[in-house]
Amino acid sequence: MKDDILVSPYFEKNPSLYAFLPMLYMVWADAVLTSAEIAKVRELMDEQDWLQADERAFILSHLDPQNPPSPRELKSWLVEIRRISDQLSPKMRNSLVDIGLKLAELNTADGDSVALDKTRESLTQIEQALGVISNEAAYHLRSAHRETATSNQTTEQTFDVETLADLLDGKDKEIIAAVKAVISQPDFAYLETDNLSEYREKVLDWCKTLAENGFGGMAYPEAYGGGGDMRSYFSIMETLSYHDLSLVIKFGVQFGLFGMSIHFLGTQKHHVKYLPAVGSLALPGCFAMTETHHGSNVKGIETTATYDHSTRSFVIHTPHEAACKEYIGNAAVHGEMATVFAKLMIDEVDYGVNAFLVPLRDPQKQTLPGVKIVDCGRKMGLNGVDNGRIWFDQVSIPYENMLDRFASVSEDGQFDSPITSDNRRFFTMLGTLVGGRIGIPRSGLSAIKSGLAIAIKYGDQRRQFGPENEAEVPILNYRTHQRRLMPLLAKTYALHFGLQYLTERFLARTDDDMQEIEALAAGLKSFSTWHTTQGLQECREACGGKGYLSENRIDRLKNDTDVYTTFEGDNTVLMQLVAKSRLSEFKKEFSDINLFGIIGYIADQAKTSVTERNPITVRNTNKEHLLDFEFHLSAFRYREKEILSSAARRIKHHIDEGMDSFDAFNQTQNHMLTVGSAYVERVVLEQFVAQVERTNDQGAKAVLTQLCQLFALTQIEKHKGWYLENGYMEGIKTKAIRREINELCAEVRENAVPLVEAFRIPDSCLAAPIVVNKA
């Protein structure tokens, strides 16, 4: 401010009026003071008859909305006020009245104490009438530094990143490092092109490089050129997902869907003949199950494979336009063969859905006679994958091309299978492919890890708004921002351990386990991919305009993984399967109680939990209790059981009243979704708690404990309507939980940046200029 701008000379002549300057400044500087409020101040000033008439007139003239001070004059007042207020003690500095009086005192040779008292009285009256939050107002009037807890929050790392990262990688550390080494090579730099075909070729090239490194056939038996290591296959999928998601899906179609269908549905003759070529990508292939008219209800597909006795061959045929194979990855351009699911017809008898290897193209990529393929074109994401639609027009394939592990046609043309029911056989076949429902959520989890790494690091650096006259504050210090991102971080950690558990269960599977593993995979796939979709949406919004620019990759992460909630089983449909499985799981546990007998059992079980609903527990707001894993586990388990038994009761009630069972299930469909998710949530929490308990490193254990508590309480808060409705908690407790969550968010925020660093995502993969350039 230049020296030539000064307050009115009248103040110099009547220095006691300086006392009113802070009040006048506030009246004009405040952007929201209404004219009614200004009128109120004028009225109060008019009553100060101890002031001389001309003094009063002077002040009033400075309170006239028709004749406001000039912007320049206002600025001069602030200079004047700050000169004084900066010299005051912190306490006096917080009061407009004190600042004004000091201003008057310092400008007066010998202070008139009586007038000062009067002034104090009137100023206090005005301040109260205005209702100005006086400490906020006073902050405007000084240039001194202001400390706020919000501004001061910053990263306070309390654990060793490498220790936690090693814990996350677990047994897979080596393969993860090996994959990262490959995808960090210069050739894996992201391709900036809008050209679909260029992008697709690049993705194919990348897949070839991965195959050359032995990653493609990792899960196949060593006898057929594979690595014999299913565990590593999952880690490869997960790690590749830090890179381009089209690459992951192209990789998954070739080596997972196509290759595993041969591995699990075929027999030795297929393994010998095809697996080496699949694993090396010498034979690019597809997995052709879904049809336009049959996606979720895949049992209803209409493509036929008709056995021809005379030639011992099968004729693959698409009976009508909408029975074509749809969305088939690798089909539009590269695929030379497909595992085709079709209804096997022998002598006009339908033997249900079976799988056949059908050649699509010659090595020059020309489609073979009878095969029509149309490109699915551009998609919301995954545009590096060439999806297509396939129609078959009486395509004949040799007998050996039937994948015959579970069913075959004998030399005399008889259908033969160790599994009597077509239904059960088909679901057994699908069951062998459940690995896809493990690979996909693990891939999605890597995507949300990338999204969180970007959003959290950006939130830690990006500053916006702040205390008046102070530096702006990192947006991650704001409660709304913490509330958006910290629970997502906690849930991501929770799902990491949940998916690890699922993987271990799958790797150690036995026939008896399969029903449970399938339910767990379906449930975790849904729960986890919804988390990815919702979480990446939140990350996009949390990064504002920067999150909308493609260079920062959140759009790609979001759009590429968006279909994860649809493929490998639509999430809504899967959650209903989980629920139905939960009902029959209970049947298995109590084999001499029938389906509706067990309802009584569950209901009894639920009733015994009433002890948890005693008046003390439902109102317990003790911090130790709220943070106790035992409380969380009980709450999750109670909800799971109660929802399951009430679903069973509702279905039974409808059927007892004569409702068709199909309608009864439809009436309870939404309820069934919660049966599925309550089950998954309980499993995930149990695994997270178990992980915390077996963690030895104290730093890691402490931060995992916080994350686990945050995960548990956030889920409970999300379902607080249910808990309150069912009397498991009272309002006083759910409100206390909200406060605990706020505190946990603030605590986790301080470790948030190291927590995303523990994902050890290569910089070249993260690649978002908003965070990587600044690192």
Added chain:
Amino acid sequence: MKDDILVSPYFEKNPSLYAFLPMLYMVWADAVLTSAEIAKVRELMDEQDWLQADERAFILSHLDPQNPPSPRELKSWLVEIRRISDQLSPKMRNSLVDIGLKLAELNTADGDSVALDKTRESLTQIEQALGVISNEAAYHLRSAHRETATSNQTTEQTFDVETLADLLDGKDKEIIAAVKAVISQPDFAYLETDNLSEYREKVLDWCKTLAENGFGGMAYPEAYGGGGDMRSYFSIMETLSYHDLSLVIKFGVQFGLFGMSIHFLGTQKHHVKYLPAVGSLALPGCFAMTETHHGSNVKGIETTATYDHSTRSFVIHTPHEAACKEYIGNAAVHGEMATVFAKLMIDEVDYGVNAFLVPLRDPQKQTLPGVKIVDCGRKMGLNGVDNGRIWFDQVSIPYENMLDRFASVSEDGQFDSPITSDNRRFFTMLGTLVGGRIGIPRSGLSAIKSGLAIAIKYGDQRRQFGPENEAEVPILNYRTHQRRLMPLLAKTYALHFGLQYLTERFLARTDDDMQEIEALAAGLKSFSTWHTTQGLQECREACGGKGYLSENRIDRLKNDTDVYTTFEGDNTVLMQLVAKSRLSEFKKEFSDINLFGIIGYIADQAKTSVTERNPITVRNTNKEHLLDFEFHLSAFRYREKEILSSAARRIKHHIDEGMDSFDAFNQTQNHMLTVGSAYVERVVLEQFVAQVERTNDQGAKAVLTQLCQLFALTQIEKHKGWYLENGYMEGIKTKAIRREINELCAEVRENAVPLVEAFRIPDSCLAAPIVVNKA
């Protein structure tokens, strides 16, 4: 089934054993029967000592998991069973026991009634032990048609589409029809290109066509070549949004942001000189406010406009790299001039943010000296708009280029403004531009209307799953699908009327209204654009794989509108502004009560509402009560008041305890978000109810009533945790609300297709093959 497949000849010889055939079929056909259950059946069979030893052995041999029947044999059983069960009365057909007995009876010359009784007894015992849902099981055993309520639901239109469509269009019917006529022309066919530059040129061409039709300058005064019709401007934005969203934003940048800044912030000399050229698109321009380091906190922008006394000019300058103008639409390629917001500096005094017209390019599109522009590149969406970053290096512009409605520099170089405070002046300037916060949510609402039209029509046609042996069911008949889409449809209608109301308030605005209108616009913009984002996500998932294909447009709708939650004010920041405004609104209403005085007042008000919390009301599950608008309005209003007063109390409490006010607001930030949304929800409901009440057409009134009830109850259900926490409802009531919502969803489903037809979206705009081709 060919005749050569037959049941075992043993049955022919021992026809009474036919009675066990249905049970045997179920054992093997059921895909989930466990081996423990099969063992249980064997055990029970073994106890049937009234059977002859060889008969028992025969049955047991058919219950041996080591030696299951062949798939072919199983099929023969079904043929045999169906032949009988189809002849039975509906009641008998529902029991496995009855079917079995009838089978035995018909195959026996003279029935042995004693054995039949025994058989009935043992079969009943087995059926109970298995816990088979017998009517479901029986459905498998007959080929007759099965009627279910779920299958039968279909469109039952109860209102006239054109009447409702006219009601939605209201006063704007003509301009809406005029815009639709233009965007339905062949030249407006969507461009299928991956090439950014081609897309951007096409969008520019489209904008020129719109300008030629007089839509561009619609809101400008007629004296300057405009249409003098702000109302129509909003309807143009809304209607264009059925077409490409890039077009809408390009249109909005040019004619809205750029043109309106000249219109509202400039004076006559600017209007004369520029508005005709802006309206005709002869002068393409930008609105350059946001900077890389200052987006939400736009008051903090750092670009300077330094007044040069000697030449009476301003020097526009970007002080550092990250102070560049960011995301500026029309900047990367087409813009020739920009309204640039910069801090005005005169003699080293900062007079806050003001607006200046700065030339960027010559008509040959060469950037002018001192101007550096970099393309923002590809974005998540809106890729037909050329966004760019702009840096200014000491760019001198003539004095006349200051938009000087609210501030100017006098001939002697003095700053002059009728508004004293820099802050207040800046927010007054922004206030004139609030129209953008009306245009954007209206545009977003059109996008979700398109998404719902696609998802609902698809859901009505798409069939998947169904009762066993029956036609598949339209997925819109499933409760989960109805629960996903019907509340979105209701909320979309609610917001249509809410945004109409906002528009009317804006068009009739006075100075006194402005604070309320700004809060309403900020709140509705946030609430509505979040609805668009979340709703389109739901539509994408609800259309499964088809929703992922770009040809069906949901990806574009979602990605293009995704940034609506960010631009024109980040939603989270805006909701906090709304909340702060709500606090001060109360100040205005009670001008002699200060901020904390009014807290007591609100608290009292809230307490008087306690009458609503009497034991009868909180447990009232009467249908009439639950569907009553008075109940909905009371619940919304109670929540709004209670949340507002508790937020004020919390802030005061923190400050009283000595917390810095900045920290106090941060602590209550999440609470403040709900203050904002509770306010918006109440306004939207009030407007929807008012609309229902003034609707004369009975068909339209009835369906709007259902939609309004569904909207109200869905919001209450969403907040049931809060209502239960605060004792406004008990669990019995929230559960009853859930049931009402289920019923309303089923009712609205029957009108759902006509309800989206009432949006009258041109087929050429909707353009999704999954629905349009089939129409």
